[in-house]
Amino acid sequence: MGKKRKQHPKKKKNAEGSLSKENRPEVETGLIETESLGPEEQGIVISRFGQQVDIADQNFNTIRCFLRRAKEVPVVGDKATFQRQDKLDTGVLVRFEERTSLLKRPTPHHGIKPVAANIDLVALLLAPELGFSEMLLDRYLVAAESSNIPVWLIFNKWDLLDKEEKAEIQRRLKTYQDIGYPIYFISAKHGDQVSELVKELRGKQLLLAGQSGVGKSTLIKYLFPELDVATADISENSGLGTHTTTASRLYRLDEDTFLVDSPGVREFGLWHLEDHDIQQGFVEIYKLAQDCKFRDCKHIKEPGCAVLKAAERGDIAPSRMKNYHHLIQNYDQQFS
Ligand SMILES: Nc1nc2c(ncn2[C@@H]2O[C@H](COP(=O)(O)OP(=O)(O)OP(=O)(O)O)[C@@H](O)[C@H]2O)c(=O)[nH]1
Ligand SMILES: [Mg+2]
Numbered sequence: 001m002g003k004k005r006k007q008h009p010k011k012k013k014n015a016e017g018s019l020s021k022e023n024r025p026e027v028e029t030g031l032i033e034t035e036s037l038g039p040e041e042q043g044i045v046i047s048r049f050g051q052q053v054d055i056a057d058q059n060f061n062t063i064r065c066f067l068r069r070a071k072e073v074p075v076v077g078d079k080a081t082f083q084r085q086d087k088l089d090t091g092v093l094v095r096f097e098e099r100t101s102l103l104k105r106p107t108p109h110h111g112i113k114p115v116a117a118n119i120d121l122v123a124l125l126l127a128p129e130l131g132f133s134e135m136l137l138d139r140y141l142v143a144a145e146s147s148n149i150p151v152w153l154i155f156n157k158w159d160l161l162d163k164e165e166k167a168e169i170q171r172r173l174k175t176y177q178d179i180g181y182p183i184y185f186i187s188a189k190h191g192d193q194v195s196e197l198v199k200e201l202r203g204k205q206l207l208l209a210g211q212s213g214v215g216k217s218t219l220i221k222y223l224f225p226e227l228d229v230a231t232a233d234i235s236e237n238s239g240l241g242t243h244t245t246t247a248s249r250l251y252r253l254d255e256d257t258f259l260v261d262s263p264g265v266r267e268f269g270l271w272h273l274e275d276h277d278i279q280q281g282f283v284e285i286y287k288l289a290q291d292c293k294f295r296d297c298k299h300i301k302e303p304g305c306a307v308l309k310a311a312e313r314g315d316i317a318p319s320r321m322k323n324y325h326h327l328i329q330n331y332d333q334q335f336s
């Protein structure tokens, strides 16, 4: 908080800005001396804590900024305008720009939480010891597709598998490759195939997603060896990750490449999505649905269903069809 306080400060005007009012936090500089504020600067939100955000400036130095009476709060990845406070290493958020995307996640108690803004790629990490499951993968894909953000699959901890296990995973993931999802096999811990992956990531702002323990932070740690990034072993008791990362954080790889490390989710409900989102989330099914006799066909047992016909011919993977049916008939339930 600003050290000096004033009773009736002049209100700072945010004259320009093409944003809708809702997108512009009401910066009420009531507790901060406005004359002690520096000129407006551009930055990017790298993390958020309640009513404060860390903003990285043009040189990627971090300034803790206050938001006041925010109507809509910024999230990691938001492009922001801020002002420094004289003689302090803190500042004030003035506004943030309109977003190209906003990734949201369902919370355990049927809430919905914004996670990151301006993400143009979700890198979904998978790992062997957590029991790679098509059902969980399909749920993630449905959620990502509903935000219209492309998804890449990154199978991590490749070093833990023997030849047969690798072949088995490759076989199972081929289904996803065939429907258009790029797939990488890496070892974040040892750096295997990481530079090949990173080459493809240039110019993107991406979010590392996936269950707790898949190695999201380990990948960050490998890419930023000078930083102190917390990672932790999978619990011996539960066989699950230990939710080591508790808040999303943005890292800059180069001038125009940014990675967001995010906390792994335990529950991944899709109750917040409509039937249509579920249908759109299965990209190959959605494409075929255009040839169904009925426009509102759900591909369960309707006559003239092009999807069911394609499934009979073997053009849709049985596991995908099964998971689609499961989700379309139970979409309002919570899953873990
Ligand atoms: N053998 C092996 N272990 C790895 C690899 N990547 C990560 N690990 C280990 O997996 C464990 C979990 O890694 P984290 O990076 O903490 O996982 P996370 O996805 O960030 O988990 P949360 O922050 O809880 O969401 C750690 O013990 C890592 O050392 C890998 O490529 N190979
Ligand atoms: Mg982590």
Ligand SMILES: [Zn+2]
Residues within 6 Å of the ligand: 289, 292, 293, 297, 298, 299, 300, 302, 304, 305, 306, 307, 308
């Ligand atoms: Zn149909």
